Amino acid sequence: MDVSQSIKEDILKNQLPRGVPLRQAILSARYGVSRIPIRDALSSLKSEGWLVPNGKAGVMIPDLNWTEAEDLYLMRAELECLLFSMAFDYISKEDLIKARYFLAELNKENLTLVYKGELNWLFHHTLYRAAERPTLQRVVEGLNKQAVRYLGFQYGPLGYKVRSQDQHEELLLLIESKDKNAALIFLRQHIENAGILLTEFLKKLNS
Amino acid sequence: MDVSQSIKEDILKNQLPRGVPLRQAILSARYGVSRIPIRDALSSLKSEGWLVPNGKAGVMIPDLNWTEAEDLYLMRAELECLLFSMAFDYISKEDLIKARYFLAELNKENLTLVYKGELNWLFHHTLYRAAERPTLQRVVEGLNKQAVRYLGFQYGPLGYKVRSQDQHEELLLLIESKDKNAALIFLRQHIENAGILLTEFLKKLNS
DNA sequence: AAAACTATTTTTGTATACATTTTTATTAAT
DNA sequence: ATTAATAAAAATGTATACAAAAATAGTTTT
Numbered sequence: 001m002d003v004s005q006s007i008k009e010d011i012l013k014n015q016l017p018r019g020v021p022l023r024q025a026i027l028s029a030r031y032g033v034s035r036i037p038i039r040d041a042l043s044s045l046k047s048e049g050w051l052v053p054n055g056k057a058g059v060m061i062p063d064l065n066w067t068e069a070e071d072l073y074l075m076r077a078e079l080e081c082l083l084f085s086m087a088f089d090y091i092s093k094e095d096l097i098k099a100r101y102f103l104a105e106l107n108k109e110n111l112t113l114v115y116k117g118e119l120n121w122l123f124h125h126t127l128y129r130a131a132e133r134p135t136l137q138r139v140v141e142g143l144n145k146q147a148v149r150y151l152g153f154q155y156g157p158l159g160y161k162v163r164s165q166d167q168h169e170e171l172l173l174l175i176e177s178k179d180k181n182a183a184l185i186f187l188r189q190h191i192e193n194a195g196i197l198l199t200e201f202l203k204k205l206n207s
Numbered sequence: 208m209d210v211s212q213s214i215k216e217d218i219l220k221n222q223l224p225r226g227v228p229l230r231q232a233i234l235s236a237r238y239g240v241s242r243i244p245i246r247d248a249l250s251s252l253k254s255e256g257w258l259v260p261n262g263k264a265g266v267m268i269p270d271l272n273w274t275e276a277e278d279l280y281l282m283r284a285e286l287e288c289l290l291f292s293m294a295f296d297y298i299s300k301e302d303l304i305k306a307r308y309f310l311a312e313l314n315k316e317n318l319t320l321v322y323k324g325e326l327n328w329l330f331h332h333t334l335y336r337a338a339e340r341p342t343l344q345r346v347v348e349g350l351n352k353q354a355v356r357y358l359g360f361q362y363g364p365l366g367y368k369v370r371s372q373d374q375h376e377e378l379l380l381l382i383e384s385k386d387k388n389a390a391l392i393f394l395r396q397h398i399e400n401a402g403i404l405l406t407e408f409l410k411k412l413n414s
Numbered sequence: 415a416a417a418a419c420t421a422t423t424t425t426t427g428t429a430t431a432c433a434t435t436t437t438t439a440t441t442a443a444t
Numbered sequence: 445a446t447t448a449a450t451a452a453a454a455a456t457g458t459a460t461a462c463a464a465a466a467a468t469a470g471t472t473t474t
C-alpha cells in the first residue's frame with residue numbers, strides 16, 4: 001500500500017502522536033522507506049488538510065474541530081448541489097447501477113475507514129460525473145476526502161451509517177423519478193444533516 | 208525566488224512547452240537546482256491545478272479552457288459570498304486600511320502577473336479574515352490562486368483592470384456604510400461579472 | 415532569576431547515485 | 445503492412461550522503 005494511505009489510516013486509528021511534530025526519520029523507520037517518499041507523503045497530506053505546518057519546519061496532526069467540520073459540510077452542500085443540478089438530466093442508467101454497487105459495498109462489514117470514505121465519495125461522484133465539470137469535481141472531491149478525517153465519529157458514536165444509507169437509497173429513487181427539484185432539496189438536506197449532526201457532536205465534545 | 212514561483216511565471220509567460228510532458232532533468236538544468244526540488248514543485252503545482260498528469264508519469268501544462276474558468280468563478284461566487292457574510296460584522300477599520308493598501312499596490316506599473324494575482328487575493332482575503340474560518344478560507348485561497356492562470360487575459364485583452372479596481376473601491380465604501388445586503392450582492396456581481404467576461408472571451412477564442 | 419547570546423545537536427532540504435518504471439525503437443510474426 | 449513481442453533508452457522514483465536551517469542546551473550577561 002501507498003505510504004500516504006498508511007499514514008492516513010494511522011492518523012484515523014490514533015496511532016501517530018498528536019500535538020507534536022512528526023519526524024521524517026521516525027516515519028521512515030516505521031514504514032520502511034527512505035525519507036524521500038515520506039517527505040512526498042507529508043507534503044501531499046498537508047495540502048489535503050490531513051496535516052498542518054508546525055512552526056518553521058515540520059508538520060503536525062491537527063485536532064479535529066467543529067469549525068472545520070462545519071466549513072467542510074457547508075462547502076459540500078453548496079458545491080455538490082451545484083454539481084448535481086448540472087449533472088441531473090444526464091445521469092444514465094449505468095450511473096445508477098454503479099451507484100447502487102457502491103452502496104452495496106458500503107454495507108459490508110470490516111471495511112477500513114479510509115475505504116468507507118472512498119466508497120462514500122465514489123457513490124456521490126457517480127451522480128456528479130455526468131456534469132462533466134472536472135474542475136468543480138476536483139474541488140468537491142477534495143472536500144469529501146478531507147471529511148474522511150471525521151468519519152470515525154459518524155460510523156462510531158453517531159451511528160449515522162444506517163440513516164445515511166437509507167437516504168442514499170431514497171436519493172436514487174428520486175433521480176429515477178426524474179424529479180430534479182425534489183432530488184436537489186433532498187441532497188442538500190442529506191449533506192446538511194450529516195454536517196449538523198457532526199458539528200453539534202464535536203461542539204459538545206469540547207465543552 | 209522559489210522554484211515553484213519561477214515555474215508559474217514561466218507558464219504565464221508561455222516560456223515552457225505546452226502539450227508535451229515537462230521533463231525533470233530539463234527543468235533541473237533550467238532553474239539550476241537538482242531534481243528533488245523540481246519534483247517537489249511539480250507535485251505541488253499539480254495539486255494546485257497549474258499542471259495536470261501526463262499518462263502514467265510526468266506532468267503537462269494544461270490548456271486554458273472556459274469550463275474551468277467558469278467553474279472557478281462559480282465556486283468563488285458561492286464560497287466568497289458565504290465567507291464575506293460571515294466576516295461582515297467583524298471587519299475592522301484596520302482591515303479596511305490594509306485593503307486600501309493592497310488596492311494602491313495593485314495600481315502600480317510593471318508588476319508580474321503572479322504578484323498581481325497575489326495582491327488581488329490579499330485584498331479579498333483582508334475582507335474575509337474576520338470570519339475566522341480557516342478551512343473555508345484555505346479553499347477560497349486555492350480557487351483564487353488557480354484563477355491566476357487566467358489573469359493574463361483579464362489584464363491583457365480584456366482590459367478589466369480599471370473596472371475591477373473601481374468595483375473594489377465601491378465595495379469598501381459599502382462596507383463602511385455597514386450595508387451588509389448591498390455589499391453582499393455587489394461582491395457576488397463583482398465576481399460573477401469577472402467570470403462571465405472571462406468565460407465568454409475564452410469561448411470565442413476557441414471558435 | 416530572567417533574558418540574550420553562543421555552541422551543539424537535531425531535523426529538514428538538496429545533491430548525487432542507483433533502482434524501477436515507462437517510453438521509444440527494433441525485430442519478429444501474422 | 446500492421447500488429448505483437450522484445451530489447452534499448454530515457455525518465456521517474458527511491459536511497460544514501462551531505463548542506464543548510466531549526467531547535468535545544470548551555471553559557472554569559474544584566
